[in-house]
């Protein structure tokens with residue numbers, strides 16, 4: 001074995017990270033070993049701090065050092081809007097827009113028969129409870145356009161009060177997109193959901 005047991009173990013763990021494979025894991029480890037003081041030590045420290053301090057918010061599922069998270073605690077956030085996202089990275093994407101000022105619910109996945117993800121795994125009862133407690137007026141679905149995500153939207157919608165305003169992010173042509181390159185379904189949706197100028 002060229003790398004030895006210790007390095008093999010590190011490569012094995014690194015290779016399980018999203019976007020990593022065996023090759024990138026080997027390269028990352030080698031890079032860290034060459035720059036032990038400058039790169040590896042700060043990485044170990046930063047990861048340890050995150051490990052020790054970051055928890056999932058019991059209200060919305062966001063990751064933060066406080067529980068409930070800063071968003072759930074903030075008096076500046078609109079409590080009548082709840083945005084449903086699949087993952088924390090999607091929440092971060094929404095926050096980067098600076099245009100949304102309501103609260104969130106992080107599902108942690110979407111319904112999937114193949115991966116055995118059922119409604120109870122997505123904290124649906126917590127979502128329904130919060131809609132009631134906060135007297136939410138609008139639930140905004142900000143999920144991916146996959147079939148599983150759309151099924152998830154349908155299932156959740158069925159469990160929510162009928163009086164609630166339920167919306168989802170617009171689907172259609174991205175900014176800077178060219179019509180000629182759009183797939184038929186995208187173009188069709190954009191036409192159906194066209195807006196008045």
Ligand SMILES: [Zn+2]
Nearest residue numbers: 057060069072
């Ligand atoms: Zn929260």
